[in-house]
Amino acid sequence: MNSAVNGKRPLTAYACLLVASLCIASQSRAEDGYELWLRYKPIGTRQLEASRESTTEIVAGTPSPTLTAAVSELTRGLFGLLGASPAIAPTVTKDRSILIGTPRSLPIIRQLEVKWDQLGAEGYVVRSLTYEGHPTILIAANSDIGVLYGTFSFLRLLQTGQSLQNIQVLSAPRVRYRILDHWDNLGRSVERGYAGESIWDWHKLPDYIDPRYIDYARACASVGINGTVPNNVNASSVSLTSPYLGKLAALANVFRPYGIRVYLTAKFSAPIEIGGLQTADPLNPSVQDWWRRKADEIYGLIPDFGGFLVKANSEGEPGPQDYGRTHADGANMLADALAAHGGIVMWRAFVYRAGGDDRAKQGFEDFKRLDGSFRDNVTIQVKNGPIDFQPREPFHPLFGAMPKTSTMLEVQLTKEYLGFATHLVFLGPLIEEVLRTDTYAAGPGSTVAKVVDGSLFPHRITGIAGVANVGSDRNWTGSHFDQANWYGFGRLAWDASLSSRAIAEEWVRMTFSNDPAFVGRVVAMMMGSREAAVNYMTPLGLTHQMSRSHYGPAPWSTGGPEAGWTSTYFARADEKGIGFDRTVTGSNAVAQYAPQVAAEFSSLKRTPERLLLWFHHVPWDYRMRSGNTLWDELVMHYTHGVQSVSDMRQTWSSLQGAIDSERFEQVSSFLAIQEKEAKWWRDASIAYFQTRSHRLLPSGFEPTEHDLSYYEALCFPYVPGARPEASSLCKK
């Protein structure tokens, strides 16, 4: 990606033309992944001819920073993909044109038949049509940002090798807030970050604008992401001080043309820490006044500031409960401070206390009873599952349970519990699984997607957030395949009805190659990869079996300050069986779901086996649907998970030569790491659970490589992204 494209220099493509031979020669060179899915490498010749035909001239609306960014991207894309350098004209002068703009900025498109009312504020059309007798492509929207999204959509069609003969795309997002949450600290460490340091160089802001910020904005806009929270939810009050707000304003200026608003995490105790007050009680008038003045200050610098994201009374963070107040008291106080400026509060439901009977129940217990007491500029940000971004969880029971409150979905792209950056795990199927799950909140068909997009219970705020996996590594995400999780998140946030398979295919085509054999094999790998990780880490509904640093298996972990951080708390393996009884005979967490769902999860027979041990404590000799005992089946799942990774490795090695060797080699090495670690997970888990089940491995299944004590002794105190205390957590 060329960082010069920032809206100020729309004619980068012409510069490239001067050195055309260089640009074209570069395609065979090694690639480092920096360009993400926006590589714009030349496409096949047949399509090229057809496409060139219709791209002699770009007729663009009156320039604005956003429209300039769109035209700039278009020229860059056309040059890279087609070798075409269309002229940019204010009106149609040639036979073949791309018309790009809004009815206001480009009045000639008003006469075209477009369903403007279906596009809303951010949607777009991309169409091939005949304009004054000439073949033409129309990229149009009601707003400039819609035009930019349409431009990326058009380029995606070209990049994925689709014909331009009969394009008819009309697309508009159903969810209004599509946000990346960075867990980045001001000193550039990233909590649960596996891609190097934070990309935000606060020290050099506001005076130095790293070109990466522009490329970040392009990448986000290309998939429709329209908000970013650059700082950690485990927040520092410093980010709310005037110098840091100035730095944030500089970022906001960079992002504005790309339709991306900035938000901030707000530390609840900031009025004490940086405001000199004695309290942060949300009902105290001086506290309320402090936040109001703080909001005014922020909006004075950043008129389109998005609002606050808050983690309160969770994992030691301060919050309204410190003063005997509720989450609603806290959220509403901030909401009132932002309301006059149009800002929102995203208040997280990720809360749990030491000593509860079931960590999975606590978010629901704290929030359900507050339904109806939040301001309409508050949304409750709910993790996809009730524990914490595990390889598989059932959907969070708050979805659909708060009809009078906006609930937004939070998923995690950084793979804290899914093998960090070295394991190839495409998260599309995970996100799709939760979005498609039926909550039965208002009868059958009440999917999480419908709760989140407000079509089930209408709300002013609808949103999806992804915990970012972006860092300063050259390839952005720590591995090439993790780029697909950034990409896939944006695409699903824009349109929850897309299939993750189709998204994977787009991404593979844009990122690697349009060769059908390559695409088919790599998409298959990606689509199976999440289930593979579930199998080698936590099959059949097991959860939270990793070490305290979150790297590698530690099913034996127990004790410590918080039972809900230990593996034994979750798996509850004993001589009789394994699994957490969440039915009426146990914690009764099932009762938090709608009756139809509760009935299903309460029944041992009806609970899907993929969630069996989440809801039931099951005897080792229980007969699974396959006819195998639970113990045998568990061993088979672990083994199958490892086998799937070996298969991925083999598939990938069969593709040698199909792409540049630099990216090929890194993926190969990472798959080798994944295979080794998958085996570690399998062997350590089986070795430990065998001390509870006292059963032999089913015949034909390899014994574990080492005995349990070997695995228990493994310790990695300097795991990336871990919280500082992890270095002292080597003892079980």
Ligand code: GCW
């Ligand atoms: O997943 C857990 C992480 C914490 C994180 C927390 C949260 C930012 O282990 O590192 O803190 O969730 O979501 O708040």
